Amino acid sequence: MTAATSPFEADFDLITEQIRRHAQAAPQRRALVDPQHTLGYGELDALMDRVAASLQRDGLRSGDAIGICAASSTLYAAVFLGALRAGVVVAPLAPGVLPAAFANMLRDAGAKRLFVDASVAATTGPLADDGGVPRIALDGSEAGQALQSWLAPEGARPQPVSPEPAWPFNIIYSSGTTGEPKGIVQGHGMRWSHVKRGRNYGYGEDTVALLSTPLYSNTTLVVFFPSLAWGGTVVLMPKFDAVRYLQIAETERMTHTMLVPVQYQRLMARPDFDRHDLSATRVKFSTSAPFNAALKADVLKRWPGGLVEFYGMTEGGGTCILEAHAHPTKLHTVGRPSEGHDIRVIDEAGRTLPVGEAGEVVGHSPGMMTGYHNRPEQTRAVEWFDETGKRFIRTGDVGRFDEDGFLTLVDRKKDMIISGGFNLYPSDLEAVLREHPAVAEASVIGVPSEQWGETPVAYVVLREGQDLAADALREWVNERVGKTQRLSDLRLVGELPRSAIGKVLKRELRDLYVARPAG
Incomplete structure (x- = not known):
């Protein structure tokens, strides 16, 4: 490991200051890479200053929040980091939710600025109740004011801010189909603990971390921030594709990566997997979903x-x-x-x-x-x-x-469904189902899926006298939920199995579905 280790012995330090140190020591070293742009540490540090200065110019102070909802990119990362330098809290928002849920998250965070791109603007649509939050378009599109015109002039420096460990760093939101998003506030101290843990996993200035999960996910951030704090290079894939992932990993001589189990499954299933040179890999990480032992064993056997x-x-x-x-x-x-x-x-x-x-x-x-x-x-x-x-x-x-x-x-204990690495809450989907006038009762379960790890399935009891096709009801629900929350199947039943105290026995529903799967 070539990075200076002394800062990492401290009980607390700032990730943004670590980036500043790397910029001073090696301004040309690559910090962030996406398919369109590469930022060296010097460029990243200067851009972070401009973002921080711009937020302060706009009246944002320590503890205020911004929202970011866009595909992963160097500019997304730079805005996230620049906001932290100003002591501003970042709410990275998932683009796959309904407009009303999106507006609720924005309002709950108290975001004073929203950074978006064209793809998100197209899927989110106009928000009548977004509180009039000014939008800045990372990609210069008509989704908002162009980032380049919003930024303070080159060379701008923000007023110094010194966050403390308990200060909020970011707010990560659960899905909010019912209009009740739940924001998880994480502090600067928590993020620094992840950085310190990096000494165990070979992070350093020679790190090349390939990240294909989104920047609004904590899954991604537990590798993203340590990679930069230790002076490495982060390569961002806006969207996971197994073929492209293997090409980039080989070409970039990837040393670190974070993948959810379903991505490991898709990679290991590639017939050409063993033909790729992945010998530079130092550590592969996984989280967010059950990772079965047989798949772990296959990864250990075939991936250095x-x-x-x-x-x-x-x-x-x-x-x-x-x-x-x-x-x-x-x-x-x-x-x-x-x-x-x-x-x-x-x-x-x-x-x-x-x-x-x-x-x-x-x-x-x-x-x-x-x-x-x-x-x-x-x-x-x-x-x-x-x-x-x-x-x-x-x-x-x-x-x-x-x-x-x-x-x-x-x-x-909680019946949360983890589909493709995303947390889905059955109660959210059940609430949507109950909005249909023909539905008397509904229960949503997660069932095994080769493609997604798990997928949501609904069992529904119709009101007496109602006649509605299962496929029609499933389509009705899927038009009202986010893309990652869509039901893969829906079954109409006469009654739901219940315990003596009236609780729906979801395990029995899972067993029933496994015994009689779709098709």
Whole structure:
């Protein structure tokens, strides 16, 4: 590792200042690459200054927020980083949601500026209730004021700001189909803890990190920020394509990457996979969805370099790490708690359970969220405190530790569906279904999908006397939800299976669907 290590020994430092140091030491070294542009560290640092100065000129102060909703690009990254330099909080927003949900997220964040591109403007459409937030077009399109005309002149420098660890860094939003988006506020201290962890994974000035997941996803950011803080190069793919990914990885001599399990599956299934030279790979990361042991074993066998799986929540309630290359007999697990992270398994009464017993997984870490933005009640609902008053975040997952300290996940207490690496909430889809006048009851489950890992399926009970085709109802729903949330199948049934206390037994629905799949 060639990067200076002394700053990374500090309990806290600023990622933006690390970038400044790299710009001063090696201004020509590549920092960011996308299909159209390359920014060296000197150019990136100067552009960050101009963004920060422009936001301050527009009256934004520390703690104010901006929204970014666009395809991954060097300019997206530069605006994100420049806002941080001004102490401004960034809300990276997913482009695949409905206009009303998008407006709700924008309003909830209190965004004072919105950075977009033409593709997002086309899919999001006009927002009548966006609060009149000024839009800046990263690509110079008619989606807003052109970025170049909005930016302060070359050479502009912002007023210095010194964020503290507890200051909000970004707000990551869950899907908001029902109009109730949930913003996860993460602090500067949390992001710095990810940077410090980078010493374990060979980050340095020679890093080439290939990222094909979007910049609005925490999945991407846990590799994006450490790569730049350590002085490496980040290559951004606006959209994942297995063929193109392998070409770029080979040509760029990729050393680090982050992929969700379904992407690993698609890559390993390529008939030409073994013909690509991936020998420069140092570490491959994965998170966000269940990663089956057989696929992990295939990746270890055929793809050089280490394989590291992160298990945790965007909320930051502790992380487990599986270094699969070092523990080939533990591929069925999600690893052991990260250094300084306290992960426990508790029962319904809140008692800590011993090794081997299954219960809800809760976690404490130095980088926990401060809370859900503007939602104190929802924040309290996911908190658990031990007998000493130590704060933990509930994961909603059920798991158990083995005698070696490795965590195995048994089930998800919450019935969240992870499709293509995106979190989908059945309650959101069920709420949309119940809006149809013919629907009496609805339950949405996640079922296995070779393409997406999981996919949402609905079981629906119609109101008495109603006659409606399942395909017609599915199409009605899919017109009202985001692209990633669309139902792959819908079944009409006479009744939903329920427990003695009236709870819908989703496991029985899953078993029924697996026994009688679509087609």
